[in-house]
Amino acid sequence: MKPDFQARESVIMGNIGIMGGTFDPIHNGHLMLGEQAWKEYQLDEVWFMPSGHPPHKNDRKVTDPGVRLAMTELAVRGKTGFICSDFEVRRNGSTYTSQTLKLLREAYPQHQFFFIIGADSLYEIEKWYEPDQVLSQAVFLAARREYEDAHPSMEKQIAILHNKYNADIRILHCEEMDISSEMLRERIAKGLSVSDYVPPEVFEFINNQGLYQEKDKSMIDDITELRNDLKEKLSPLRYEHTLSVSFICTALAMCYSFNLDQAELAGLLHDCAKHYGNEEIIKKCRKQDILLTDDELKAPVVLHAKYGAWLAEHKYNITDQEVINAIRWHTTGRPDMSLLEKIVFTADFIEPRRERAPDLLHIRSLAFTDLDECVYQILKNTLEYLESKGKFVDSVSNQAYAYYKQVHNEKKGETR
Ligand code: FE
Ligand code: FE
Secondary structure, three states: OOOOOOOOOOOOOOEEEEEEEOOOOOOHHHHHHHHHHHHHOOOOEEEEEEOOOOHHHOOOOOOOHHHHHHHHHHHHOOOOOEEEOOOOOOOOOOOOHHHHHHHHHHHOOOOEEEEEEOHHHHHHHHHOOOHHHHHHOOEEEEEOOOOOOOOOOHHHHHHHHHHHHOOOEEEEOOOOOOOOHHHHHHHHHOOOOOOOOOOHHHHHHHHHHOOOOOOOHHHHHHHHHHHHHHHHHOOHHHHHHHHHHHHHHHHHHHHOOOOHHHHHHHHHHOOOOOOOOHHHHHHHHHHOOOOOOHHHHHOHHHHHHHHHHHHHHHOOOOOOHHHHHHHHOOOOOOOOOOHHHHHHHHHHHHOOOOOOOOOHHHHHHHHOOOHHHHHHHHHHHHHHHHHHOOOOOOHHHHHHHHHHHHHHHHHHHHHO
């Protein structure tokens, strides 16, 4: 029976290297090992296979399998012969190597598998679950490393395992690379860069997702304090809306690999000035010398965004200009918005408590597939609504609409 996971593997028949690991995170050492195996043993492909629920790592909270799979996918993308495989991630329960190899052989009887291991594993493999099963189901490629002290030489250890289990173990000749995932996690927690140790795409992903950073307790306290403050100031309905927007902002940030903390914060603060009435907000803006345009005076409802951005900076001590801008432009939008501006603008429109806008179902799904098109549809929808009600439209909204309409038309032109 073929197991029911998605096979992303591509050759029909061949010699396949299996590079397994927790990959938490995947790093250049893993890639180098895979490449050496691919070259030295003329493998057709090397499948990088993040473990699903590693049985031996129960003492530490391993990063979500989907996240490790995403990093693996980024690390191997575009590299000839390298495949990211979700074979283990899709299985439930603990994933033992003996089981994985058995299932691999059942699913792909036409392939010969070469299981790539670090030299250290040669000395530990007898402690793995069902070592006889493990060693009989694949050729093992063990990365070369000399042991002069406590261990017998690699050749000796290979001979021991061969005699005991009839194992086929071959040496993989590669330079030693002093990198471990543990070391990288420690570096990130200390605020040190890991850009020299992982591919740039993985580096960017780790940064955007805020992975392995020790969450500053004060930051969590700040968010809780901020929520409490908003709960006091905003009406219950507005507060619920605020939480929903913040939640959707983080969901969109996950979808577009944006920093979750920035998205959460911008979502929480986007309506922080919404509890003031129009007259009150105009007065407050004037008091702070915030320039008001004629358009804003004609439709002061948009002003809570401008004053909210001021409050975020001066009352909530936000220094992150991206967050401030996302609050600033969340009502009107503007041409060529930043990713965070689009995220907040969109989340404000699609959050689950909003019900009235026409076409919401379509716009909600667009949000997660084509953000520019989604922004265009939201602007179109909003302007049509305002016009139908004879209401004034801020010229910045019109400019934003014109900009995203052009993006929309260009895309349409391309697909024709
Ligand atoms: Fe608002
Ligand atoms: Fe809002």
